[in-house]
Amino acid sequence: MASTTDDFEVPWVEKYRPNKLDDVVGNEQTLDRLKVIAEEGNMPNVIICGPPGTGKTTSVHALAHTMLGDAYANAVLELNASDSRGIEVVRNTIKMFTQKKVTLPPGQHKVIILDEADSMTASAQQALRRTMEIYSHTTRFALACNVSTKIIEPIQSRCAILRFSRLSEEEILLRLQQVCEAEQVSYSPDGLEAIIFTAEGDMRNALNNLQATHSGFGHVDQANVFKVCDQPHPGVVLEILKSCVEGDCAKASRRMKALYDTGYSSNDIIGTVFRVCKNQLEVNEGAKLEMIKEVGFTHVRVADGVNSLLQLMGMCARLCRVAQQQSTTLPS
Ligand SMILES: Nc1ncnc2c1ncn2[C@@H]1O[C@H](COP(=O)(O)OP(=O)(O)OP(=O)(O)O)[C@@H](O)[C@H]1O
Ligand SMILES: [Mg+2]
Structure with missing residues (x-):
């Protein structure tokens, strides 16, 4: 790994660009x-x-x-x-x-x-x-x-x-930890998790977001990372999905509207819904597959240009129905 200087001007992606093949991860x-x-x-x-x-x-x-x-x-x-x-x-x-x-x-x-x-x-x-x-x-x-x-x-x-394929979460995490140590970044584990979530296997994106959060807020935690990255917060999205699983369509729609009203595009929202549904939502396999199918159909419509709130609300309703049809189990 490159030596450290106090120079904040140098983007970390360049400062920590590996010189040897051995240092390239993944x-x-x-x-x-x-x-x-x-x-x-x-x-x-x-x-x-x-x-x-x-x-x-x-x-x-x-x-x-x-x-x-x-x-x-x-x-x-x-x-x-x-x-x-x-x-x-x-x-x-x-x-x-x-x-x-x-x-x-x-x-x-x-x-x-x-x-x-x-x-x-x-x-x-x-x-x-x-x-x-x-x-x-x-x-x-x-x-x-x-x-x-x-x-x-x-x-x-x-x-x-x-x-080359996208880098795994572990590979990015390891690299982020090395850079944090070299740059003496103050961070909490959920901050790095959030960076990895938003980076989607892109190391450049991860390092840039780490540097932006560090120089902007001085501390890398989940809240700060999502302020910098400005993506729909997976925590909020998880709450929406949990409401769907509980069959509470009114609550899910209310939360979805609140998220939409903060200005995120339907495309960003649907992307996060998919990843949260796939990685974070804890329901039985059958229910998850059906839910992802519904999210997929909505993504097609959004990608086709029908990106209104109504589509997102419709998705919530369909997810509630899927949850009702399947015997879902939420962890206590
Ligand atoms: N596998 C990796 N191991 C370590 N650092 C990496 C790795 N991949 C990317 N990086 C970091 O991200 C930066 C950008 O990587 P690089 O320029 O090689 O990307 P790329 O694959 O050529 O992307 P693009 O398709 O956009 O050109 C590097 O400077 C380095 O800091
Ligand atoms: Mg390149």
């Missing part, structure tokens, strides 16, 4: 493959794809650093979505780099990192096809993207595809 299988590649040095063309904030960019850079060491400055060309990457750049910048002479240890290759490759136009990707093949003895490509299907098939077929 996705063990993918990282194991990257580590083998880094050790052997003979890197194939790779596509690394996965959701935001899970360590793709970090891993590609760590891989190139480990493989190339001091030669990194000369032997790596990085282009991301902020650089123009049209067909001209493929024809000029990339081609010139592949032809550049760089002294490397035997068995090593120059590396071209194309970050956020899914934003490259199809014609630029087409132009890469032959370049990748012709210069494969000197240069290898590492592409990072969110969805591999946005990379044209011929490029996919030339690359090994490595997938």
Whole structure:
């Protein structure tokens, strides 16, 4: 982990960006493959794809650093979505780099990192096809993207595809605790829990919310985290769902209206309802499945644009009916 300074200006996501593959958490299988590649040095063309904030960019850079060491400055060309990457750049910048002479240890290759490759136009990707093949003895490509299907098939077929998935709660928790210790953040366990809940497996989001709560309030607890993240409070949502389980539709609707009136969009509310229903509500399995089904139907309507309070109220009513039909058990 990076050394600490008192500099509050540096975003923690950058300050604690791992430099080595060993420090990247989660996705063990993918990282194991990257580590083998880094050790052997003979890197194939790779596509690394996965959701935001899970360590793709970090891993590609760590891989190139480990493989190339001091030669990194000369032997790596990085282009991301902020650089123009049209067909001209493929024809000029990339081609010139592949032809550049760089002294490397035997068995090593120059590396071209194309970050956020899914934003490259199809014609630029087409132009890469032959370049990748012709210069494969000197240069290898590492592409990072969110969805591999946005990379044209011929490029996919030339690359090994490595997938990153969202990080687990434990992995994020461990990292947050390390950063809290390094930064001497005062926190309570429910604060970190709340950060993990809102981050949805995105480490960048988790670290940013941790820093925002710390610099805004000085103490990281549940209430402060939800003030910063401004998402519907899962505690409130849990109360609504419990009212439904008790079959008290009036109470559930009242609480839902109060939540809606605080200004959250139906989309945010329904997202939280789903996660709370799935993870926190304690009812028997059958009832839970039926409830999630109803939440799902409501989500479809909201996503279709019917995002009125009436839909949310209707969902509460249907959840009450599901609870009545199923013999549900709430813990005392
Ligand atoms: N697996 C991880 N282990 C440790 N830190 C991580 C991990 N994933 C993300 N981070 C933190 O989040 C920040 C952003 O990660 P990174 O840039 O690698 O995300 P990404 O996967 O490339 O996302 P995007 O798809 O948005 O480009 C890093 O600086 C690091 O602090
Ligand atoms: Mg990235």
